[in-house]
Amino acid sequence: MSFFKIKKVSFLAVIFIGLGIMTWCMPPSTATAGEKPVKIGLLSPFSPPGDAASGQRMKWGAELAIKYINEEMGGVLGGRPVKLIVEDDAGTPADGIAGYRKLVQKDGVVGVVGQYHSSVCIAVNKVARDLKVPLFSSGASSPKITESENPFIFSIMSLTPDRSKFWVDFIKNMGGKRIAIAAEDTDYGTGFTTWVAKYAKEAGMEVKSIIFPRTITDLTPLLLEIKAWKPDFLVNIGVPPAAYLLTKQAYDIGLFPKVHMIASFAWPARDEFWNAVGDKGKGILYNSYYKPGMNMTDLGEWMSPRYIKLHDEVPTFFSLNVFGEIIVIAQAINMAQSDDPQKIAKALVQWPYKDWNGIVDFKEPHGVKWHSVSAPNIILQQTEVRQKFTDSKLIWPIELGGDGKIE
Amino acid sequence: MDLHLFSQFLISGLIMGVLYCLMSMGINFIYGIMKVINWSMGEFFMIGAFIQYLLLESFIGSEYWYIGVIISACAVFVLGALVQVILIKPMFVGIIEAKMEYVTIITIALAIFLRNLALLIGGPYIYTPPDYAKPTQLLTLPLSGNRLVAFIGALVLLGLFYFFIKKSWTGKAFQGVAQNRAGVQTSGVNVLRYDMLAFGLGTALAGAGGALMAPIFSVHPLCGLAPTIRGFEIIVIAGLGSIPGILVAGLLLGFAESLGSAFISPSFVDIYGFILLVIVLSIKPYGMFGKAERTV
Numbered sequence: 001m002s003f004f005k006i007k008k009v010s011f012l013a014v015i016f017i018g019l020g021i022m023t024w025c026m027p028p029s030t031a032t033a034g035e036k037p038v039k040i041g042l043l044s045p046f047s048p049p050g051d052a053a054s055g056q057r058m059k060w061g062a063e064l065a066i067k068y069i070n071e072e073m074g075g076v077l078g079g080r081p082v083k084l085i086v087e088d089d090a091g092t093p094a095d096g097i098a099g100y101r102k103l104v105q106k107d108g109v110v111g112v113v114g115q116y117h118s119s120v121c122i123a124v125n126k127v128a129r130d131l132k133v134p135l136f137s138s139g140a141s142s143p144k145i146t147e148s149e150n151p152f153i154f155s156i157m158s159l160t161p162d163r164s165k166f167w168v169d170f171i172k173n174m175g176g177k178r179i180a181i182a183a184e185d186t187d188y189g190t191g192f193t194t195w196v197a198k199y200a201k202e203a204g205m206e207v208k209s210i211i212f213p214r215t216i217t218d219l220t221p222l223l224l225e226i227k228a229w230k231p232d233f234l235v236n237i238g239v240p241p242a243a244y245l246l247t248k249q250a251y252d253i254g255l256f257p258k259v260h261m262i263a264s265f266a267w268p269a270r271d272e273f274w275n276a277v278g279d280k281g282k283g284i285l286y287n288s289y290y291k292p293g294m295n296m297t298d299l300g301e302w303m304s305p306r307y308i309k310l311h312d313e314v315p316t317f318f319s320l321n322v323f324g325e326i327i328v329i330a331q332a333i334n335m336a337q338s339d340d341p342q343k344i345a346k347a348l349v350q351w352p353y354k355d356w357n358g359i360v361d362f363k364e365p366h367g368v369k370w371h372s373v374s375a376p377n378i379i380l381q382q383t384e385v386r387q388k389f390t391d392s393k394l395i396w397p398i399e400l401g402g403d404g405k406i407e
Numbered sequence: 408m409d410l411h412l413f414s415q416f417l418i419s420g421l422i423m424g425v426l427y428c429l430m431s432m433g434i435n436f437i438y439g440i441m442k443v444i445n446w447s448m449g450e451f452f453m454i455g456a457f458i459q460y461l462l463l464e465s466f467i468g469s470e471y472w473y474i475g476v477i478i479s480a481c482a483v484f485v486l487g488a489l490v491q492v493i494l495i496k497p498m499f500v501g502i503i504e505a506k507m508e509y510v511t512i513i514t515i516a517l518a519i520f521l522r523n524l525a526l527l528i529g530g531p532y533i534y535t536p537p538d539y540a541k542p543t544q545l546l547t548l549p550l551s552g553n554r555l556v557a558f559i560g561a562l563v564l565l566g567l568f569y570f571f572i573k574k575s576w577t578g579k580a581f582q583g584v585a586q587n588r589a590g591v592q593t594s595g596v597n598v599l600r601y602d603m604l605a606f607g608l609g610t611a612l613a614g615a616g617g618a619l620m621a622p623i624f625s626v627h628p629l630c631g632l633a634p635t636i637r638g639f640e641i642i643v644i645a646g647l648g649s650i651p652g653i654l655v656a657g658l659l660l661g662f663a664e665s666l667g668s669a670f671i672s673p674s675f676v677d678i679y680g681f682i683l684l685v686i687v688l689s690i691k692p693y694g695m696f697g698k699a700e701r702t703v
Contacts, residue, residue, distance in 0.1 A: 046531060047523075047526055047531060047628075048526075048531070048627065048628055048629040049629065052526075052530075052531025052532075053531055053532055053533075055531065056530070056531060185674070210672070210673055210674060211674040212673060212674060212676070213674075213676065213677045215629075215632065215633055215677075216633070216676065216677070217623075217624045217630075217633040217634070218419075218423055218624075218664075218676075219673075220419045220423075220550075221416060221419060221664070221665050221668030221669060221673045221676065222668065222673035222676075224412060224415050224416065224419065225412075225668070225669070225673060228409075228412050240533055241533045241625055241627055241630075244533060244535075244625060245624065245625060248535075248551075248625075249551075251542075251551075252542055252549070252550055252551035252553075252554070253548075253549050253550065254542075254549045272532050272533055275532070275533070275534055275535060276533045276534070276535045276625050277535065278535065278537065278538065
């Protein structure tokens with residue numbers, strides 16, 4: 001063997017060993033950058049009249065999910081990276097439909113998460129049935145969504161009937177007999193009004209419900225009428241900013257906190273709520289689906305500290321939910337061994353998947369439970385001004401650690 | 408319904424009526440002088456509210472809210488005057504005649520631009536400045552101090568504006584421009600300069616309204632939308648260009664919403680104004696105080 005040949009063999013050996021060391025040092029799970037990315041869409045409200053603050057938090061959750069898939073899972077389908085495409089539905093059905101169509105028909109996403117407003121999700125759901133790309137309801141609670149039995153709709157959310165019953169049970173256990181409902185004029189608000197009234201009447205309670213326009217600024221007449229009716233509890237089924245105005249104006253006319261107010265979801269946990277209502281929000285009760293500190297899977301444990309580090313606040317349920325949903329889609333892509341949306345939809349039903357707080361298993365019973373996985377409901381209270389989500393007092397249910405006492 | 412609750416609805420309607428008047432006065436004044444409708448008025452309201460919030464939170468403190476209202480109004484005046492010079496004035500041809508459709512498009516485009524700019528700068532969040540006053544009681548109605556302050560502030564601003572228009576030389580010149588844009592030039596009045604001032608003043612009224620009502624309606628990119636809709640309802644009910652009509656129509660709208668809520672349902676609060684509008688227009692097609700324009 002000549003000197004040059006030996007040198008050449010040695011040189012190649014060094015290169016191979018070097019490459020081997022580099023490969024060994026690199027995280028084995030990193031997605032291959034050169035591969036064609038698999039796209040997942042986020043369709044959420046990022047501008048008014050939608051609840052843009054929630055949309056922003058869902059986006060933060062989605063970005064971490066993409067990071068998790070690409071860096072920790074090594075992408076999908078053996079190394080293809082996943083890319084997030086974001087569209088704004090502005091909380092309106094028309095923008096929602098346009099956004100979904102754009103995501104599917106122009107961008108070629110294989111699944112869409114982040115649906116938040118019921119009225120938008122109901123409208124987009126119809127288009128999803130036609131375009132056959134999985135659509136996840138991440139915050140929309142109208143039972144009409146899953147009742148549609150659309151093979152491409154998936155919901156990881158506490159739906160209106162469950163939540164309404166939970167509130168009525170809670171109010172009954174707190175000794176309440178008269179429930180006032182102030183609800184916005186959307187599928188979200190009117191749906192809750194119907195279901196709360198139904199369960200309250202079954203429980204022998206009196207109900208007064210008033211629907212208000214979503215863009216309302218002066219709720220004084222409505223609140224004066226409620227005050228004159230002398231309720232024990234007032235359920236605020238609005239979405240910010242109307243929900244904040246209702247809280248503030250109820251305080252101004254002396255209705256709240258004399259009458260307990262329940263917020264229909266966790267908007268009182270946001271800093272923004274305190275910026276909007278100041279100390280007038282103290283004492284508000286709110287429905288949530290988790291409280292920081294509750295048990296999470298390794299996915300949730302991975303996400304939570306990174307979210308706090310990036311955004312200086314604890315993740316909301318919706319940010320965790322969108323995070324989990326995207327990872328569920330990624331798992332389904334791997335199980336389907338395909339980026340075909342129809343095969344992914346089938347895979348979503350065929351196998352259970354790990355989410356941020358447990359296992360999700362989409363079943364197909366007729367009616368509202370179709371492809372629906374419900375989160376647990378809890379009632380928290382903001383007992384101090386500017387109280388953080390982490391420090392909110394857990395009131396109900398007792399079995400999840402609540403003390404059953406409203407301050 | 409008992410008398411106590413009825414009186415509360417009446418007082419609430421009176422307060423809201425006066426606040427609506429302030430909003431519509433600016434739109435009406437600009438139309439009266441320039442014969443153009445500023446569709447971006449709500450955005451000037453929103454800018455006034457944002458400036459007030461920034462001032463109170465970062466610079467002057469909540470105890471000087473009234474200084475904040477003045478600064479907000481002045482800042483919006485300057486912005487409005489600039490907008491007039493840069494965007495509206497070029498639409499005027501032959502000095503006195505505006506291309507109405509251009510002004511409509513420009514002001515709608517401006518509204519969209521300003522709304523998105525607010526979203527870009529302030530984010531999708533809702534802000535509220537600190538309270539101007541403690542909760543109080545006005546006759547039978549318990550209400551926030553902010554609402555009482557805004558009510559009194561709006562009355563003062565409307566009074567000052569009325570005095571300015573009726574008693575000052577500049578105000579009389581404005582009346583002249585409103586009556587006959589071509590004729591008033593023969594008296595040495597620079598119509599385009601008065602257009603700029605009118606646009607600035609009109610938007611400043613909206614800005615002051617935004618600053619006064621910031622703690623009541625909160626501050627966010629769409630906070631000017633509802634007052635603007637009410638403002639347009641009022642000017643149609645009153646008749647375009649009529650200042651006394653604005654006061655009457657504003658109060659009527661406030662009472663219609665409040666009493667409609669009391670006797671029918673608060674759920675339809677947005678509709679009562681339109682019902683009033685339809686009734687008025689079916690009886691008086693040019694509005695309560697409007698006059699048929701002579702066409703040649």
